Amino acid sequence: xxxxxxxxxxxxxxxxxxxxxxxxxxxxxxxxxxxxxxxxxxxxxxxxxxxxxxxxxxxxxxxxxxxxxxxxxxxxxxxxxxxxxxxxxxxxxxxxxxxxxxxxxxxxxxxxxxxxxxxxxxxxxxxxxxxxxxxxxxxxxxxxxxxxxxxxxxxxxxxxxxxxxxxxxxxxxxxxxxxxxxxxxxxxxxxxxxxxxxxxxxxxxxxxxxxxxxxxxxxxxxxxxxxxxxxxxxxxxxxxxxxxxxxxxxxxxxxxxxxxxxxxxxxxxxxxxxxxxxxxxxxxxxxxxxxxxxxxxxxxxxxxxxxxxxxxxxxxxxxxxxxxxxxxxxxxxxxxxxxxxxxxxxxxxxxxxxxxxxxxxxxxxxxxxxxxxxxxxxxxxxxxxxxxxxxxxxxxxxxxxxxxxxxxxxxxxxxxxxxxxxxxxxxxxxxxxxxxxxxxxxxxxxxxxxxxxxxxxxxxxxxxxxxxxxxxxxxxxxxxxxxxxxxxxxxxxxxxxxxxxxxxxxxxxxxxxxxxxxxxxxxxxxxxxxxxxxxxxxxxxxxxxxxxxxxxxxxxxxxxxxxxxxxxxxxxxxxxxxxxxxxxxxxxxxxxxxxxxxxxxxxxxxxxxxxxxxxxxxxxxxxxxxxxxxxxxxxxxxxxxxxxxxxxxxxxxxxxxxxxxxxxxxxxxxxxxxxxxxxxxxxxxxxxxxxxxxxxxxxxxxxxxxxxxxxxxxxxxxxxxxxxxxxxxxxxxxxxxxxxxxxxxxxxxxxxxxxxxxxxxxxxxxxxxxxxxxxxx
Amino acid sequence: xxxxxxxxxxxxxxxxxxxxxxxxxxxxxxxxxxxxxxxxxxxxxxxxxxxxxxxxxxxxxxxxxxxxxxxxxxxxxxxxxxxxxxxxxxxxxxxxxxxxxxxxxxxxxxxxxxxxxxxxxxxxxxxxxxxxxxxxxxxxxxxxxxxxxxxxxxxxx
Numbered sequence: 001x002x003x004x005x006x007x008x009x010x011x012x013x014x015x016x017x018x019x020x021x022x023x024x025x026x027x028x029x030x031x032x033x034x035x036x037x038x039x040x041x042x043x044x045x046x047x048x049x050x051x052x053x054x055x056x057x058x059x060x061x062x063x064x065x066x067x068x069x070x071x072x073x074x075x076x077x078x079x080x081x082x083x084x085x086x087x088x089x090x091x092x093x094x095x096x097x098x099x100x101x102x103x104x105x106x107x108x109x110x111x112x113x114x115x116x117x118x119x120x121x122x123x124x125x126x127x128x129x130x131x132x133x134x135x136x137x138x139x140x141x142x143x144x145x146x147x148x149x150x151x152x153x154x155x156x157x158x159x160x161x162x163x164x165x166x167x168x169x170x171x172x173x174x175x176x177x178x179x180x181x182x183x184x185x186x187x188x189x190x191x192x193x194x195x196x197x198x199x200x201x202x203x204x205x206x207x208x209x210x211x212x213x214x215x216x217x218x219x220x221x222x223x224x225x226x227x228x229x230x231x232x233x234x235x236x237x238x239x240x241x242x243x244x245x246x247x248x249x250x251x252x253x254x255x256x257x258x259x260x261x262x263x264x265x266x267x268x269x270x271x272x273x274x275x276x277x278x279x280x281x282x283x284x285x286x287x288x289x290x291x292x293x294x295x296x297x298x299x300x301x302x303x304x305x306x307x308x309x310x311x312x313x314x315x316x317x318x319x320x321x322x323x324x325x326x327x328x329x330x331x332x333x334x335x336x337x338x339x340x341x342x343x344x345x346x347x348x349x350x351x352x353x354x355x356x357x358x359x360x361x362x363x364x365x366x367x368x369x370x371x372x373x374x375x376x377x378x379x380x381x382x383x384x385x386x387x388x389x390x391x392x393x394x395x396x397x398x399x400x401x402x403x404x405x406x407x408x409x410x411x412x413x414x415x416x417x418x419x420x421x422x423x424x425x426x427x428x429x430x431x432x433x434x435x436x437x438x439x440x441x442x443x444x445x446x447x448x449x450x451x452x453x454x455x456x457x458x459x460x461x462x463x464x465x466x467x468x469x470x471x472x473x474x475x476x477x478x479x480x481x482x483x484x485x486x487x488x489x490x491x492x493x494x495x496x497x498x499x500x501x502x503x504x505x506x507x508x509x510x511x512x513x514x515x516x517x518x519x520x521x522x523x524x525x526x527x528x529x530x531x532x533x534x535x536x537x538x539x540x541x542x543x544x545x546x547x548x549x550x551x552x553x554x555x556x557x558x559x560x561x562x563x564x565x566x567x568x569x570x571x572x573x574x575x576x577x578x579x580x581x582x583x584x585x586x587x588x589x590x591x592x593x594x595x596x597x598x599x600x601x602x603x604x605x606x607x608x609x610x611x612x613x614x615x616x617x618x619x620x621x622x623x624x625x626x627x628x629x630x631x632x633x634x635x636x637x638x639x640x641x642x643x644x645x646x647x648x649x650x651x652x653x654x655x656x657x658x659x660x661x662x663x664x665x666x667x668x669x670x671x672x673x674x675x676x677x678x679x680x681x682x683x684x685x686x687x688x689x690x691x692x693x694x695x696x697x698x699x700x701x702x703x704x705x706x707x708x709x710x711x712x713x714x715x716x717x718x719x720x721x722x723x724x725x726x727x728x729x730x731x732x733x734x735x736x737x738x739x740x741x742x743x744x745x746x747x748x749x750x751x752x753x754x755x756x757x758x759x760x761x762x763x764x765x766x767x768x769x770x771x772x773x774x775x776x777x
Numbered sequence: 778x779x780x781x782x783x784x785x786x787x788x789x790x791x792x793x794x795x796x797x798x799x800x801x802x803x804x805x806x807x808x809x810x811x812x813x814x815x816x817x818x819x820x821x822x823x824x825x826x827x828x829x830x831x832x833x834x835x836x837x838x839x840x841x842x843x844x845x846x847x848x849x850x851x852x853x854x855x856x857x858x859x860x861x862x863x864x865x866x867x868x869x870x871x872x873x874x875x876x877x878x879x880x881x882x883x884x885x886x887x888x889x890x891x892x893x894x895x896x897x898x899x900x901x902x903x904x905x906x907x908x909x910x911x912x913x914x915x916x917x918x919x920x921x922x923x924x925x926x927x928x929x930x931x932x933x934x
Contacts, residue, residue: 480822529824572842573868574925575833578825584833584840592821592833592840 027068028121029225034061035110035117036289042103042110043292049098058106059088065113076126077116083138084109090142105141107293109134228319231280238269238276239567245269246588277318284362284371285313287326291333295358298337305344305355306337312362317369321463324443325371328436332373332459333358335433340377340457350454352376368445369465374458380451382408389417409449413437436461441548441599444470444487470568472595474561474587475544478531481593483566483585484544484555488598491545492560497538504556513543513554516712520545521553523605525596529580548598553607555596564588568595580604630716630741631694632734633707639739641716641732642705646696646744650710655689658706664748667693667704676704677747698744705742792886794908794915796879797862799846804875805882805908805915810864814878817858829928831874834861843872844923849903866924873923884908884915902931 038061041054048054066081084106090096112134119127248262288310299306317325341347341356348354361372382405389395389411400408411417412433436459437447444464451457464470464487472483473492493515495503504522505512511522522543526533543554566585575581582597630641658665658676665676674695693704716732716739730741794805795814813836820832820843831845843861847854861872888909892901905917921927 480824531824569840571840572871572925574830574929575823575826575842577929578823580825581823584821586835586840590835591819592835594821594823594833 024072024120024124027072028117031061031065031068031113031117034064035114037061039107039110039293040289042106043296045098046100046103046296050094052092052094055088055092055098059085059092062088062109074116074120074126076129076131077113080109080112080116080131080134083135084113087138087142096142102141105137109138226279231276231319234276235280236567238273241269242273242565243567243586243588247590249588278316280319281316282319282322283313284315284317284322284369285310287322287329288313288360288362290326290330291360294330294333295337298334302338303343304337304341306341307355307357308360309357310360315362315364315369317463318465321443321465324439325445325461325463328439328447328461329371329373331433331436332461333360336373336375336377336457336459340375340379342378346378364465365462369463371461371463372458373461374456376456379453379455379457380409380412381453385409385411389414392417409451412449413447444485446487470566471563472566472585473544473563474593475525475542475555475557475596476559476561477525477529477557478533479558480531481561481587481591482525482557483564483587483593483595484546485582485595485598486563488546488548489544490547490552493543493545493554495541495543497540500541501538511556515545515554521605521607522556523553523601523607524556526556526558528601528605546598546602548602548607551599551602551607553602553605555598555601566593566595628716629713630732630734630739632711632714632739633692633694633705634709634711635707639711639734639737640705640707640742641714641734641739642694642696642742642744644713646698648695648697648702651693651695652690653693655691662751664750665706666750669695669704672702673750674702674704675747675750676706677742677744678706696742696744698747701749703744703747705744705747790886791883794882794884794917795862796882796915797860797875797918798877798879799850799875800852803879803910803913803915804846804918805884806862806873806918806920808881810920811862812865812870813863815861815863815872816878818861820859820874827925827929830925831859831872834872836863836870836872839870841870841872842925843874844925844928845874846918846923847874847876849923849928850900864920864924866920867926868924871923871925873918873920882910882915884910889917 038058041057045051045054045058062081062084066078066085069075069077069081087096087102087106091098091102096102112129112131116126116129119125245262245265249266291310292308295306295308298304336358341358342350344354347356357376359372359374361370361374363370386400386403386408389408390397390400394411394414394417395403413436414434417433440447440461440463446462448460448462449457450460471486473486473489474481475484476482493513503513505514511524512519513522514520520543525531539558541556541558542560543556545554546552564587566587568583569585570576570583571581580597580600581594582600583595585593585595587593629644631644631647632639632641634640653667658667658678660666661673665678667674667676674693676693691706692709693706694710695702695704712735714734716734719731719733719738730743732739732741793808795808795811797804797806815834815836818834818836820834822832823830829844829849831843831848834841834843841861841863845859855876857876859874859876860878861874862878863870863872885908889906890909891906892904893907896904903918903922905919905922907917908915
């Protein structure tokens, strides 16, 4: 794999320690970029062997190397490049058609060129190497029909088969030896064009990429190479500016002109931060571009047929994160080809296309970039995973029996897990998936796996957009604030002083809490950090439920503050040795806070691998039957529910904020008006009483449902009426109770709102229409 | 350490010392070694840190680890704010928490004497010797002996 890592080294390492002069360094960088382009184009060329643009691009890369090496006196490189150039010249002029043999030869040339460039970078010398074999191979490729070089290329009659057919065959028999070197001149441009069209959908977006490289050449004058260290420093300084801005914003409130200035400072800082972050962004194609070659090599090595489809290559990610996901992604792709995609004959027997598809997809979702690696291979059978885990003694038989299918699936992330029957060169040593998970979690990301036997496996990497600034929840323990990264946080539970006494249970010194019926191990932050206790009297507490590298536990703190975007500052080595803090930060109020490391805290507290998902098992089981999830709410003594997917957020507001418009309760909210279903029916209730408003999405509009409190999330199935067996509307079975579902469409429209845009427009119906039908004990 | 001993052994010139006070004692630090003096910044304690750590301070965009001279010398904590001297250590910058930073003094190498043998071992390890002033003693501090990395290694905590 080092081969793929090499080229980037040029940009990452500061070039000061390289024993080469400025001119040579420039040459090295340029050549590496050229070779990277060449590699990309070569793999594309396999799909479209007579694409002249691709050939011209490859030719240019080799030609540049040849030209400059002669000047710099690197004779080995010069003769290699010269031999390559001759072959490429024939290809470019249409006297030869690129076939697999030629492409393999050119890829081999590429490797030797890279190796030599690497040697020059390290030692300043080309190094000793025998290139005769390589040059002879390239020579031979120029005259494929006759090794004795007797037949000149243009003498060979065009062995013209239908190009599309020919191409399809070449693809199908990619592994097989190419029988005859087809030599054709591209004379029918329209055939080529239509062929290109037919292929356009299948390859990883080749066109935009070429366009990009071409415009990059033209845009050379308007771009600049910047040292990554400088960018890192800029990012730090901007982070610093953000902190100072936060502090200023909190301080100015009296002086009007200062307040205005600080608002401008606020805006400029935000723009600057965005600009600097943008400067650090790179499209994921920088990592993706290594895969066509890798997939090609792996597929050949394993006698498999794999088609690589890449989507969303323009998605951008912070450079340091891009570096960090390179290894996990490589592991994932290897795994997908080795374990996922089956042998062609197996696929054919299963009624699938003998050529497997490996799909790499990147897209942004909120402040995360999702990268999916999916294959249409054999998928994973949970039974097999369980058996392997038992065989390798990763779990006990008793434990395995308790696990749900989804939980069993997560076993593949355990260290030492592998289902491969034999250890191959490619994978199967039991390192891989745990490395993927560790690396991704190290940068605050998450890994999910989704697999269906016979259909394929999808691995989803969730990567935060940037590393330097992370969202964190600020928690208090014994008067000191700490930052808890939100990536690991799954939910918060508030306990009153009495609840702390009654609901925290102790088992031989270990504190436990029953969270929806399952025991959650608790860690008291104050006692973990040996902070001086403020006294023995019971206090209220919050449990932050964390999921750290698959270990689920609750950390008990005294209080919570607002979430903040924090700038991570490294700790000195002496403080790093404490092992529980991943850094420190300065909060908006100027206070310093240590950043808690959820994984390290779990390890210190002996929290074991929980092997469970965020959602409790009951919900999973219900969901498996095609049920939907509902948010269960309480109104006085009644239970109601809304579909979870329509819930936007939950607010606690005083009752007095509700206003009435033509008899309809409404809520003013951030300058907009929110129609409300006030199901609490407590007309005479105290106006200063707090209530919960669940803000939901109904079509395009937002509506609120006011309730006394929110209970839980549960899965429910539609009920059928006895006798008629027709599905009842707006009623579901939740937690063994018949529960009414709020029909959001029945919440009255606001005057002037266009009813045509909304889901169901029956504005004046009464609330009783969707009231509880029946409540069984 | 090398810089300091060189200064002591090779020159007859006057040396500039920044005087700091902790408790009743006057200490001196070679002025060339001080990067910056921070007046009364807010420090945050670090739970589970070694005893000599005085807490964290926000310093020029970085988080500065500080060493408390009071804690090193087993003195009770001070209620009032403390000043910080910033030094460059083996692992980046670090701060030294002192009660008060005083004036800059000039001392003569001739007035230097090593640690008295009656001093306890801990102080012997921390102090670099003494300058005899006209009416007081100026105890020399060597930033390298106070570097948190060095302190952690020698387990002086």
